[in-house]
Amino acid sequence: MSRIVGNSEAIQKVVRRAEKIANTDISTLLLGESGTGKEVFARSIHEHSPRRDKPFVAINCASIPENLLESELFGYEKGAFTGANKTTVGKIETAQGGTLFLDEIGDMPIGLQAKMLRFLQERVIERVGGRNEIPVDIRVICATHRDLQSMVAQETFREDLYYRVGEMPIIIPPLRDRDQDIILLARTFLNIYREEFKAKAKSFSESAVNAMLAHKWPGNIREMQNKLKSAVIMAEGTVIQPDDLGLIPVDAQDEPETLNLREVREIAESRAIRRAYQKAEKNMSRTAELLGVTRPTLYSLIDKYHMEDIKSSD
Numbered sequence: 001m002s003r004i005v006g007n008s009e010a011i012q013k014v015v016r017r018a019e020k021i022a023n024t025d026i027s028t029l030l031l032g033e034s035g036t037g038k039e040v041f042a043r044s045i046h047e048h049s050p051r052r053d054k055p056f057v058a059i060n061c062a063s064i065p066e067n068l069l070e071s072e073l074f075g076y077e078k079g080a081f082t083g084a085n086k087t088t089v090g091k092i093e094t095a096q097g098g099t100l101f102l103d104e105i106g107d108m109p110i111g112l113q114a115k116m117l118r119f120l121q122e123r124v125i126e127r128v129g130g131r132n133e134i135p136v137d138i139r140v141i142c143a144t145h146r147d148l149q150s151m152v153a154q155e156t157f158r159e160d161l162y163y164r165v166g167e168m169p170i171i172i173p174p175l176r177d178r179d180q181d182i183i184l185l186a187r188t189f190l191n192i193y194r195e196e197f198k199a200k201a202k203s204f205s206e207s208a209v210n211a212m213l214a215h216k217w218p219g220n221i222r223e224m225q226n227k228l229k230s231a232v233i234m235a236e237g238t239v240i241q242p243d244d245l246g247l248i249p250v251d252a253q254d255e256p257e258t259l260n261l262r263e264v265r266e267i268a269e270s271r272a273i274r275r276a277y278q279k280a281e282k283n284m285s286r287t288a289e290l291l292g293v294t295r296p297t298l299y300s301l302i303d304k305y306h307m308e309d310i311k312s313s314d
């Protein structure tokens with residue numbers, strides 16, 4: 001999938017899954033935090049599918065007022081409501097033969113969800129104010145940053161629709177869990193913006209690299225684009241510094257004062273254990289694996305450094 005930049009095992013796994021799904025007509029659900037690339041994946045799936053020469057039509061359920069969403073999706077007949085001066089086809093019909101991307105499906109009003117479900121099951125629609133059933137042949141891709149399962153529990157999302165759209169989920173991991181991609185994407189965007197703004201910046205200081213690796217990237221790849229754009233514009237010389245990126249240098253004061261090798265080693269070890277534990281999402285076997293030690297060794301280190309807060313969740 002050529003649009004997707006990323007070398008990490010995590011993203012490559014997602015790409016392989018998406019490529020397999022692309023070949024089928026199965027509805028898929030893209031899940032991931034804001035800015036992780038849900039829309040990029042939706043387009044890539046369409047481009048890798050047998051429907052690639054037909055339209056790709058996207059609609060964002062969160063950005064269209066509730067009362068307009070139905071007619072946007074299903075279209076309407078002339079005279080269906082005040083202001084309906086001529087028959088208008090909706091996004092679903094526009095996508096005929098191709099792919100419909102329903103972005104922010106979690107924001108679809110509950111009333112409309114029933115009509116959506118009917119369309120997904122029977123593959124026919126009726127325009128607002130219309131009486132004819134119109135057959136539609138489209139592939140549907142949905143996305144959301146919301147937790148649909150808990151919405152189902154709270155009864156704000158229909159369970160039957162959830163099972164219909166979510167039969168084949170694709171989970172896009174957040175950028176902070178993809179160290180390799182952080183650097184690759186930073187370089188990619190640096191080159192793009194350097195060209196675009198005819199800027200001098202062409203590399204990152206070591207401190208900038210460390211700051212990027214330590215940053216949590218709550219806005220994921222979109223945040224990376226924004227930070228890189230302003231860094232390229234703001235950088236004084238050819239080397240981008242943490243400050244240009246709006247990031248705090250990984251604090252030099254954090255460096256241990258001591259030069260005693262045993263103490264230095266203990267500080268480094270306990271930090272590595274914490275990082276591995278975070279990265280492994282509190283899974284102890286995985287933490288041990290990342291550290292290259294056995295589980296018993298990990299437990300004895302935790303004991304030794306009194307890291308009582310690190311506990312097994314597996």
Ligand SMILES: Nc1ncnc2c1ncn2[C@@H]1O[C@H](COP(=O)(O)OP(=O)(O)OP(=O)(O)O)[C@@H](O)[C@H]1O
Pocket residue numbers: 003004005006032033034035036037038039040041145221222225
């Ligand atoms: N793997 C990637 N490689 C290159 N660019 C990417 C990648 N993923 C995302 N982008 C870029 O990052 C930006 C955000 O991606 P996208 O809009 O697909 O995210 P999203 O998950 O739909 O976000 P939101 O939830 O905010 O709608 C876009 O400009 C997109 O081109």
Ligand SMILES: [Mg+2]
Pocket residue numbers: 038039103
């Ligand atoms: Mg999006």
